[in-house]
Amino acid sequence: MEHLINQRVKTIEISGIRKFFNMVAHMDDLISFTIGQPDFPTPEHVKKAGIAAIENDFTSYTHNAGTIELRKAACDFVEKKYGLNYNPESEVIVTMGASEAIDIAFRTILAEGVEVILPGPIYPGYEPIIKMMGAVPVHVDIRENQFRFSIEMIKPYITDNTRCIVLPYPSNPTGVSLTVDELKEIADFLKDKNIFILADEIYSELTFDHKHTSIASFLKEKTIVINGLSKSHSMTGWRIGFLFAPENIAKHILKVHQYNVSCANSIAQKAAYEALTMGMDDALAMKKEYVKRREYVYNRLSLMGLTVVKPDGAFYFFVKIPEAIHLNSFDFALQLVNETKVAVVPGNAFSKYGEGYFRLSYACSMETLEIGLNRMEQYFKKWS
Structure with missing residues (x-):
C-alpha cells in the first residue's frame, strides 16, 4: 500500500x-x-501546579484556544516582557508546543505554488511543512553576514509569489539575534506588501547581550508570533506553545488548530499558567x-x-x-x-x-x- x-x-x-x-x-x-x-x-512550583491539576480532576477539554486564564497570562507576559499587545479573547492560541503553532500557521496562510523566504542555515522544522502545503521554500544564504538576515539580502528574493518570510530569532542553529534597527528595516520594507511574517521567538527569554525585540512591535498586522515554554521554563515535554496574531488572522488559524488537536493538554495548561504568572522570571x-x-x-x-x-x-x-x-x-x-x-x-x-x-x-x-x-x-x- x-x-x-x-x-x-x-x-x-x-x-x-x-x-x-x-x-x-x-x-x-x-x-x-x-x-x-x-x-x-x-521549576518545582510549575510541576506542583501540574500535579494539582490532576488531583483536582482538571482533565477535560478546554476551550479550543486554551483556558481564558492562560490566554490572559500569555498576553500579560508578552506585554510586560516585549511590549506586545494582544487580546486574550481573540488573538492568542495555546498550542501543542511551538511546533504545532508553526504547522497550523503555515497550513492557514500557504497555498499551492506560493513562496516562503527563509534564512539559511535554519532549523529544519519549517521546510517539510511548507513542501507538504505545495508551497516553495526559498533559502537565502546568510553565512557571509555573521548569520544575520538583512533586508538587503531579502529584497532580491521577493516575487509576486512571496507569501511569507520566516524570522527565527534568536536562531537555531546559530544563536544569533537581530537588532532593533535590523528588525525595523525589515518591517518598514514589508509594511506595504501583502506578505506575512512568521516570527519564531521560542528562544526570546534566552537573549544574553540585549533585550529581545519582536518584529510584531513594528508590524503586528502582518506578523504571526510563535512562542512557548519549552526553552524559557525547561518544559519541552509539557508541549505548550503560543501563537499570537491579529484577530482577522488568528480566527482562521484557530479552525485549523481545532481540527488538528481540539485543544492543548489541560494539565499542562495549568502548569503553564503557573509558569507565566508566578514564574515570570x-x-x-x-x-x-x-x-x-x-x-x-x-x-x-x-x-x-x-x-x-x-x-x-x-x-x-x-x-x-x-x-x-x-x-x-x-x-x-x-x-x-x-x-x-x-x-x-x-x-x-x-x-x-x-x-x-x-x-x-x-x-x-x-x-x-x-x-x-x-x-x-x-x-x-x-x-x-
Missing part, C-alpha cells in the same frame, strides 16, 4: 538532528552536544548559567583555532569545519563521534547552507562541556 502514500510526505525526511542523535544514542560513554534540550528541571537563573557556558565554550573553540560567530541567544554554536578536514558535515560528525565519542549535529541538517558546519548545543553541565571539549581538542589537534 505504500504506493498510495501522499507523495509529498514520501519525499520529506526525518529531521537531520533527530536522525544523527538516534544513530549514536546507543554508544557508551557518549558526550552528546546534539539535542536542544535544557538540562535544567522544570524563571528563565533568569538558567540564562545566567548559559552565559557562563557560552563564554567557556567560545574561548575553548577559539583556542582550537575554529571559526565561530559568538551567539547572543539560545544555547548553540554553529562552527565552521576546518578546511583541512576534507569531509562533508555528516561524515565529519560521524568521524568525530567514532573517534572521540562526542556527538554534534552535522550542519547539512539545517539546509544546504549549513554544509561545512556543525552545531554544538551547550545545554549541558560545565563538567560535560569540559570533558567533551577536551576530547574535541585532541581531535582537532591532528588537523592543525
Whole structure:
C-alpha cells in the first residue's frame, strides 16, 4: 500500500538532528552536544501546579484556544516582557508546543505554488511543512553576514509569489539575534506588501547581550508570533506553545488548530499558567548559567583555532569545519563521534547552507562541556 502514500510526505525526511542523535544514542560513554534540550528541571512550583491539576480532576477539554486564564497570562507576559499587545479573547492560541503553532500557521496562510523566504542555515522544522502545503521554500544564504538576515539580502528574493518570510530569532542553529534597527528595516520594507511574517521567538527569554525585540512591535498586522515554554521554563515535554496574531488572522488559524488537536493538554495548561504568572522570571537563573557556558565554550573553540560567530541567544554554536578536514558535515560528525565519542549535529541538517558546519548545543553541565571539549581538542589537534 505504500504506493498510495501522499507523495509529498514520501519525499520529506526525518529531521537531520533527530536522525544523527538516534544513530549514536546507543554508544557508551557518549558526550552528546546534539539535542536542544535544557538540562535544567522544570521549576518545582510549575510541576506542583501540574500535579494539582490532576488531583483536582482538571482533565477535560478546554476551550479550543486554551483556558481564558492562560490566554490572559500569555498576553500579560508578552506585554510586560516585549511590549506586545494582544487580546486574550481573540488573538492568542495555546498550542501543542511551538511546533504545532508553526504547522497550523503555515497550513492557514500557504497555498499551492506560493513562496516562503527563509534564512539559511535554519532549523529544519519549517521546510517539510511548507513542501507538504505545495508551497516553495526559498533559502537565502546568510553565512557571509555573521548569520544575520538583512533586508538587503531579502529584497532580491521577493516575487509576486512571496507569501511569507520566516524570522527565527534568536536562531537555531546559530544563536544569533537581530537588532532593533535590523528588525525595523525589515518591517518598514514589508509594511506595504501583502506578505506575512512568521516570527519564531521560542528562544526570546534566552537573549544574553540585549533585550529581545519582536518584529510584531513594528508590524503586528502582518506578523504571526510563535512562542512557548519549552526553552524559557525547561518544559519541552509539557508541549505548550503560543501563537499570537491579529484577530482577522488568528480566527482562521484557530479552525485549523481545532481540527488538528481540539485543544492543548489541560494539565499542562495549568502548569503553564503557573509558569507565566508566578514564574515570570524563571528563565533568569538558567540564562545566567548559559552565559557562563557560552563564554567557556567560545574561548575553548577559539583556542582550537575554529571559526565561530559568538551567539547572543539560545544555547548553540554553529562552527565552521576546518578546511583541512576534507569531509562533508555528516561524515565529519560521524568521524568525530567514532573517534572521540562526542556527538554534534552535522550542519547539512539545517539546509544546504549549513554544509561545512556543525552545531554544538551547550545545554549541558560545565563538567560535560569540559570533558567533551577536551576530547574535541585532541581531535582537532591532528588537523592543525
